Amino acid sequence: MSTLVHETWGxxxxxxxxxQTNKSGNVGTIKxxxxxxxxxxDPFNFEYGKSLDSITINYETYGxxxxxxxxxxxxxxxxxxxxxxxxxxxxxxxxxxxxxxxxPEKPIDTNRYFVISSNVLGGCYGTxxxxxxxxxxxxxxxxxxxxxTIRDMVKLQKRLIDYLGIESLASVIGGSMGGMQVLEWAAIxxxxxxxIIPIAIGARHSAWAIGLNEVARQAxxxxxxxxxxxxALAHQxxxxxGLARAIxxxxxxxxDSLESKFGRQRVSETKSLLDKSFEIESYLQYQGVKLxxxxxxxxxxxxxxxxxxxxxxxxxxxxxDVLQKMTMPALVMGIDSDVLYxxxxxxELMEHLPNASYSQIKSPHGHDAFLIEFPQIAVQLRRFxxxxx
Amino acid sequence: MSTLVHETWGxxxxxxxxxQTNKSGNVGTIKxxxxxxxxxxDPFNFEYGKSLDSITINYETYGxxxxxxxxxxxxxxxxxxxxxxxxxxxxxxxxxxxxxxxxPEKPIDTNRYFVISSNVLGGCYGTxxxxxxxxxxxxxxxxxxxxxTIRDMVKLQKRLIDYLGIESLASVIGGSMGGMQVLEWAAIxxxxxxxIIPIAIGARHSAWAIGLNEVARQAxxxxxxxxxxxxALAHQxxxxxGLARAIxxxxxxxxDSLESKFGRQRVSETKSLLDKSFEIESYLQYQGVKLxxxxxxxxxxxxxxxxxxxxxxxxxxxxxDVLQKMTMPALVMGIDSDVLYxxxxxxELMEHLPNASYSQIKSPHGHDAFLIEFPQIAVQLRRFxxxxx
Numbered sequence: 160m161s162t163l164v165h166e167t168w169g170x171x172x173x174x175x176x177x178x179q180t181n182k183s184g185n186v187g188t189i190k191x192x193x194x195x196x197x198x199x200x201d202p203f204n205f206e207y208g209k210s211l212d213s214i215t216i217n218y219e220t221y222g223x224x225x226x227x228x229x230x231x232x233x234x235x236x237x238x239x240x241x242x243x244x245x246x247x248x249x250x251x252x253x254x255x256x257x258x259x260x261x262x263p264e265k266p267i268d269t270n271r272y273f274v275i276s277s278n279v280l281g282g283c284y285g286t287x288x289x290x291x292x293x294x295x296x297x298x299x300x301x302x303x304x305x306x307x308t309i310r311d312m313v314k315l316q317k318r319l320i321d322y323l324g325i326e327s328l329a330s331v332i333g334g335s336m337g338g339m340q341v342l343e344w345a346a347i348x349x350x351x352x353x354x355i356i357p358i359a360i361g362a363r364h365s366a367w368a369i370g371l372n373e374v375a376r377q378a379x380x381x382x383x384x385x386x387x388x389x390x391a392l393a394h395q396x397x398x399x400x401g402l403a404r405a406i407x408x409x410x411x412x413x414x415d416s417l418e419s420k421f422g423r424q425r426v427s428e429t430k431s432l433l434d435k436s437f438e439i440e441s442y443l444q445y446q447g448v449k450l451x452x453x454x455x456x457x458x459x460x461x462x463x464x465x466x467x468x469x470x471x472x473x474x475x476x477x478x479x480d481v482l483q484k485m486t487m488p489a490l491v492m493g494i495d496s497d498v499l500y501x502x503x504x505x506x507e508l509m510e511h512l513p514n515a516s517y518s519q520i521k522s523p524h525g526h527d528a529f530l531i532e533f534p535q536i537a538v539q540l541r542r543f544x545x546x547x548x
Numbered sequence: 549m550s551t552l553v554h555e556t557w558g559x560x561x562x563x564x565x566x567x568q569t570n571k572s573g574n575v576g577t578i579k580x581x582x583x584x585x586x587x588x589x590d591p592f593n594f595e596y597g598k599s600l601d602s603i604t605i606n607y608e609t610y611g612x613x614x615x616x617x618x619x620x621x622x623x624x625x626x627x628x629x630x631x632x633x634x635x636x637x638x639x640x641x642x643x644x645x646x647x648x649x650x651x652p653e654k655p656i657d658t659n660r661y662f663v664i665s666s667n668v669l670g671g672c673y674g675t676x677x678x679x680x681x682x683x684x685x686x687x688x689x690x691x692x693x694x695x696x697t698i699r700d701m702v703k704l705q706k707r708l709i710d711y712l713g714i715e716s717l718a719s720v721i722g723g724s725m726g727g728m729q730v731l732e733w734a735a736i737x738x739x740x741x742x743x744i745i746p747i748a749i750g751a752r753h754s755a756w757a758i759g760l761n762e763v764a765r766q767a768x769x770x771x772x773x774x775x776x777x778x779x780a781l782a783h784q785x786x787x788x789x790g791l792a793r794a795i796x797x798x799x800x801x802x803x804d805s806l807e808s809k810f811g812r813q814r815v816s817e818t819k820s821l822l823d824k825s826f827e828i829e830s831y832l833q834y835q836g837v838k839l840x841x842x843x844x845x846x847x848x849x850x851x852x853x854x855x856x857x858x859x860x861x862x863x864x865x866x867x868x869d870v871l872q873k874m875t876m877p878a879l880v881m882g883i884d885s886d887v888l889y890x891x892x893x894x895x896e897l898m899e900h901l902p903n904a905s906y907s908q909i910k911s912p913h914g915h916d917a918f919l920i921e922f923p924q925i926a927v928q929l930r931r932f933x934x935x936x937x
Binding site for chain 1: 691695752753754755756758759760762763766767769770771772787788791794795798802803806807809810811812821822824825826827828829832849850853856857859887890
C-alpha cells in the first residue's frame, strides 16, 4: 500500500460526497483574515487567571453579511483543525475540512448565510497561542502562554463576532472539540444564538477521553526534544507528537474501520523484530509524520488540557438545568461507531435540551465520521437549517 | 483517592468472588519449579529461524498427577502474566492471578486435576527470554534473543508436558494471549487435548489490536533510556514502558468502567498546566509505575510482536477448516464490554468450532474482566469441566 492510499482514505468519501450532495458551486479561493481582539485598554482575561493585551485571531468568511446582520453562522473546529473550513488558498489546492458542506447551494448555503470560521484561541494556525511570538520577550510564548479553556475560546470568538458587527448568529456548528464550543456558546451567550448543532460530543470530557489525552501528552513530554517546552520551533519533539497523534488516531477510528481497511495486510516480508510488520503500523506512523509537519507540540498539550477541563455544568449547577436553559432549536448529531464520544453522551444532551432533534450518523469510521460522512450530514443540515432559521 | 484504592480496584471483586465461589481450600504455599527443556542434542528451533540449546522454563503445579497421567490441566497466561496462577509464595502473601478459580474444590479442582502453569518462552518471569543471561556472551540476550511466536511458546509448553510425563491434557485454559496459546495447542496438538477453554480472544490479532501494540512499542523505543535495546537491566526505559502500559490499560478497561470508577474526579485543585488534573491520569501513571517494577521492556516488545503475528490460519489454509479440525469440546468465553477482543471475534470461533459452547461474561470492566469476574467464570468452568472431562 502506498502513501497515496493512506492520504486518500477518508478524502475519497469526501470526493464522492461532493458529487452527491453538491450540484452547486464552491466558495472558490479564500484569503484568511486577521483581527486584533485585545488591547491594553481591553485586555483578554483568561478563566484560569492572567490576561493578554494583544491577541490576533485568524479567520475566514464565506458569503455576505446581510443588512440586518443576522444571517451569520459560526463554524467551530476540532483539536488539530484550523479556520480553513471551506474553499482553497491561492498557493495550494487543498479544500477546507468541511468544504463539501459549505458553499453556494451547499447545505450551509453561502448564498444565504455569512459563514465565519476562526482558529481557536491558543491555536497554531494564526490565532495567538503558545507558538506565537510574545511581544514582551520577543520569543515564542511556549509554556508561558496563559492556560486556556473552551470557555476562553468561545469568549474570544464572541469578540470576533462583535468586531464583525454581527448581532445574532443563525447557528453555531461544530464537531468534537467544535461541539464543545457550540455548547459553551449556548451556555454563555444564549441570547445571541438562534440555533445550535453540536456533533459527536457530550456534556463533559469522560475519564476515557481524558485518559487518551493524557497518554498523548506523556508521549510529547517524554520526548527529550520537547526540552521542557522550550524547543526551537523548527525542532519540534517530532517523535513524541507523532506518537501522540498515532494514539489519538486509534480513538478517532473504530475496530471495524481499521479491520476493513488494513486487517492483517503486511508491509513486507521482514523478519527484523523492530521493523513495522503491518500496514496499520505504517498508517499510524504516517499520520504522526503528517501532523508533526502542521502542528505545534506545546499547542497540542494546551488544547488537550482545555478539552479535559470541558464540563458544561462546571460552576453552573446541575447539568439538567444548564441544558434546559438552552431553549434555541438544537440539532444533536452522534455517530453509531464513535468510541471516543459515544452516542450515550449525545443522548444525555437530548434528555434535557428542551428543543432538540437527534440525528444518528451511521458509519463504520468511528469519531472521524463527522469529517467523512458528508452525504448524511448534508441531509440533516439542509433539513434543520431550512426548517428553523 | 489513595494509591491503596488504585491497588484494590479489581482485586475487590476477586475477594468477593473468593467468598462466593470458594467454600473450599486454597492451594497454599507454592514453590516455583524449573526445567531445562533444550540441549545441544535437542535444541529448540524457533519458527522465525535460529535455535537455542539451552532453555529453562519456570512453572508451578497444583494438585497431583494421577497414575493414568491424564488428569492434567494447563493454564496459559496473558501478556504481562507469569506462571504464578494460584497459591502464594513463602516470601510474600500475593495470591496467583487466577487463585479464586484454582484449588481444592474450586472450579479448577486440585483434588481432581494436576494443574500446570508455566511462564511463556521469552518471558521475564524465570523462563529464558530477552532479559536472561546469554551463556555464550555472559550478558543478557536483549535484542539478540531469537524472535518468537505464540506457536513457539506452545511448542516449549509441549516439551514441559512431555518432561512431566503427561500423555493427555484434560484441558488447556487461558484468556487474552493465554487464549491464543489455547487455540494454537488445539491446532498443533489436537490429539493431546480432551478440551479447550479460550477466553476473550479471536482467531487472529486485529488491526486495532496491532495498532495499540505498536504505539506501546513506540513509547518504549522512543525512550532514550531504551538505548536501542541495550539498557542495563537495572536501568530500564521506565518512562517508555510505563507509557506503554498506560496506553494498554485504556484498552483493557472500557469507557463505562473508567467513567464509573473515576469520572471527572480531580487529583487536587491545581492550576499548573503540566500537573495531572484528574484521578484517571494518576491511575494510568500508577499502572505504568507498577509494571515497570515487574516487567522487562525488551520482553514487552518481543511478546507484543508475537501477539501481532498470531493468526490461527497462518500457513494452515482457511480458518474455517483449521477450526473444524478442532473437534474436542470447547468452551469459548467472551466479554460483552471487551473493546480489544470484542465478542464478534469469539463468535467467529463459534461459527466453525464443531463442538463448542459459548458463554458471555457480562461486565462493565472490558477485556480485564477475565481477571475480575471470577464468580461468572467459576460457574462456567464448573459446568464445563464437570460435563465433559
